[in-house]
Amino acid sequence: MLGAALGFPVTLCVPENVSVERKRILLAYGANIIYTDPSEGSDGAIKIARALAAERPDLYFYADQYSNDANWRAHYLTTAEEIWEQTEGRVTHFVSMLGTTGTFVGTTRRLKELNPHVRCISLQPDSAFHGIEGAKHLPSAIVPRIYDSALADDNIEIATETAYAMARRLARENGLLVGVSAAAAVAGSLMVAENLKKNQDATIVTVLCDSGEKYLSERFWEET
DSSP states (O other): OHHHHHTOOOEEEEETTSOHHHHHHHHHTTOEEEEEOGGGHHHHHHHHHHHHHHHOTTTOOOOOTTTOHHHHHHIIIIIHHHHHHHTTTOOOEEEEEOSSSHHHHHHHHHHHHHOTTOEEEEEEESSSSOOOTTOOOGGGSOOOTTOOTTSOSEEEEEOHHHHHHHHHHHHHHHOOOBOHHHHHHHHHHHHHHHTSOTTOOOOEEEOOOOBGGGGTTSGGGGOO
């Protein structure tokens, strides 16, 4: 979108198995797409992007969202402040999926400054082979340089089927058409809520980081 608006070409490395809608959106904007091995997920795309940038530094600027401190700082400066303001400082738990890890790292760092007692819980898929697009299973993936493993008070693993079921539930019962990683974030938040002590007051916040329009061709929507 930005490349088209500002008049510079964009080349993107994308796993071959991303959703049809995502591919069509990128093509609509005029992006040059290099499809990578689907079995390698986002790691395969990262490797190709790094190789292109190394081979032709005169041609490519590689933003590298997995290593760029501007990623987590954006959430430190904005997302965390918005959460603090909207909850009037009452937030007790912050729950976030791990992808580039910027949302979790930046928001957690700032919330911990505002209130060291805020519990910050990271979420990730429960296996290396999963269907939560955009999320990383860190034990089997290239760990983003910006990630700080010391920040999480707890980590919860989410099954792909759980995320799919929550996506359907949010659409059909709440009118929220969200992506799979956003649905996983809600599922994780409910797990946190279920583990609260009896009569414990809590304000649990998560981020619905993706809309559902990019996944409408997926078959899980047809299940009951």
